[in-house]
Amino acid sequence: MSKELVFGHQKPDTDTIAAAMAYSYYQNQLGYETEAVALGEPNDETTFALKAFDLAAPRVIKTAANEVDSVMLVDHNEPQQSVADIDQVAVSHVIDHHRINGFNTAAPLYMNVRPYGCVSTVLYEMFNEKHIAIPADLAGMMLSAIISDTLLLKSPTTTDHDKEAVEGLAKLAGVDYEEYGLQMLKAGTNLAAKSDNDIVDGDAKSFEMGDLTLRIGQVNTVDLADVFARQADLEKAMQALMDANGYDTFVLIVTNILNSDSDLLILGKDAAKVAQAFGKELAANNRINLPGVVSRKKQVVPPLTAAFA
Template identity: 80%
Template sequence: MSKELVFGHQKPDTDTIAAAMAFSYYQNQLGYETEAVALGEVNDETKFALNKFGMQAPRVVETVANEVDAVMLVDHNEPAQSVADLDQVTVTHLIDHHRLNGFNTAQPLWATLRPYGCVSTIITELFQDAHIDIPQNLAGMMLSAIISDTLLLKSPTTTDHDGEAVKHLAKVAGVDYEEYGLQMLKAGTNLAAKSDEAIVDGDAKTFELADSKVRIGQVNTVDLDDVFSRQEGIEAAMQALMDENGYDTFVLIVTNILNSDSDLLALGANLDKVEAAFDKKLNDQKRMNLPGVVSRKKQVVPPLTKAFEG
């Protein structure tokens, strides 16, 4: 059996990293030869979790076909969010909690798709179903992923499955998930040392909506002014990325993790569709307030998709 690489989406977040590590370990216990890799450097939140649980970040790759013939995907399926040469390898496994879009394979594959708040929740259940023990440090990383994706179980994407997984993983990892979770989330909101580009594109994904290429970024903070006091530079960074990559529209969601509210900033074409998606007008600063909106997957992408494609 040839070696396979396991990885998540570009601009990796904590779930992408933890899920790749966990699913690689899981598959190795089943007899596969796999290695978890990443499609970019880890962010501050993920670094905090890795340091807490004494683990190393997966190595970063830009291409995979030069190393392997087959891969396993976690936490994404859209080709625009994956490795550039995905079409040159065989995808044998897919574990995801996002919409399916533009994903096609030449051969059948193992696919587990569940509408949970986090991919690491799905993988937790796979471990349990197979009666495979999760190592303590890996349980800590998977716990971190669920806390990150569900904002400590406060996001509308959260399911009962996520809550049960958090309790189980916290016990295995030996931590108080609420105390640790708040520390980890705050570690990811230290924006002072980040460049404007890192803020707008550090956690961003590209979506093909109708005939438009839409970039949707999200940044967490404990004070919206930490971002919008830099709005001139933020807008310049967004515009530069649009010019460089051909994005038609750039939407940045700035989320306050303490009160679960967001402000949206939008640039480019189709601003009328952005307004239609949320039934609100952008103000003179190209912003709108979105109370209770914290989930890009559930509360941002679906209404934008409907507005662009409907």
Template identity: 65%
Template sequence: MSKELIFGHQSPDTDAIVAAKALSYLENKLGADTEAVALGEPNEETQFVLKHFDEPALRVITKAAPEVDSVMLVDHNEPQQSVSDIADVTVSHVVDHHRINNFNTAQPLFYRAEPLGCCSTVIYKMFAENEVEIPAKLAGLMLSAIISDTLLLKSPTTTQTDVDVVKDLAKIAGIDYQAYGLEMLKAGTNLASKSEKELIDADAKSFELNGSTVRVAQINTVDLPEVFDRQAALEAAAKAENAAEGYDLFLILATNILDSNSELLVVGEPTAPVETAFGKKIENNRLSLPGVVSRKKQVVPPLTEAFNA
């Protein structure tokens, strides 16, 4: 049996890293030969998680084809979010919780996608279905991923399944998930030490919307004014990436994790669909989005509808 690599999306968040680790552990227990890798360095939140559980970071790759013929994807399916040479390898498995878009294969594959708050929640169900025990350390990592993706179960993407799984994983890991979760989320909001490019690259995904390439970055914070004190520099960084990477529109969603409100910074064109999507006029390149915390559920769907109108 040939070795396969398992990885999450580019600019990996905690779930992209943890889901790769979790699925690799499960697949290897079931007889496969896999290695979890990453398509980028861990962000500060993920570094906190790995340090807390004394877990090594994943090896970072830029191409898969020089190493393997076949790969497994977690926490994504859209090619533009995946490894650069995804077209040169066979995708044998996908485990995801996002929309399916621009994805096709030449051969049948295992595809598991559920509308849950976190990919690690889906993988937890796969452990249960295969009667494979989750070790305490891995339970802590998977718990961290769900806390990250659901903003400590406050995001509208959160389902009852996510809540139940968090409680079960917390028992296995022996963790007070409320206290730990708040500490973990705050660890990811240390913005002062990061450059503007680092801020907009840390958690960003690209979407093809009716012929336009839209990049959506999210910055979690406990102080929105701290983010927008750097607005001019953030705009300059986004314009540079638009030019370098061919993005038409760069959207920066700054989210206050304490009160679940966001501000959107809009850089590039077209802007009319953005105003249509949220029913507001852009002022000073910004939109106020109270109650918006989820890129997946509250930002991308209305943008997709507006671009396709």
């Protein structure tokens, strides 16, 4: 059996890193030869989690076909979010919690896609179904992933499955998930040292909607004013990324993790239509306010997909 690489999407977040590590471990227990890798460096939040559980970050790759013939995908399936040469390797497995879009293979594969708040929750159930014990440090990373994706179980994407997984993983990791989770989330909101490009594109994904390409980034904070004090420079970074990559529209979701509200900063073609998708008018400062909106996957992408269909 040939070695396979396991990885998540570009601009990796905590769930992508944790899921790659967890699924690689899971598959190795079943007799596969796999290695967890990443398509970028871990962000501040993920680095905090890795240090908390004394784990090393997966190595970063740019391409896969130079190493393996087959790969396993976690936390994504859309080709534009994957490794640059995804079309040159076979995909044998996909574990995800997102929509299926633009994905096809030449041969049958194993897919497990469940509508949960976090792919690490899917993996937690898979470990239990196969009666594979989860090591304490890996449980800590999976716990961190669910806390991150569900904003400490406050996001509307949160399901009962996520809540059960958090309880179980916290016991395995030996931590108080509420205390630890708040510390981890705050570690990810330290934006003062981040570049403008890191803020707008550090957790961004591209989406094909109609005949347009929308780039949607998200950044968490404990004070929206801290982010928008830099708005002019953030807009320059967004415009530069649109010019360099051919994005039609760039949407930056700025989320306050303390009150679960977001402001959207919108630039590019049909920016007004983006605002209209949420029943709003685009303000002169290129922003709209969306109280209670924290989830890109469930609360932002669906109305935009409908608006641009």
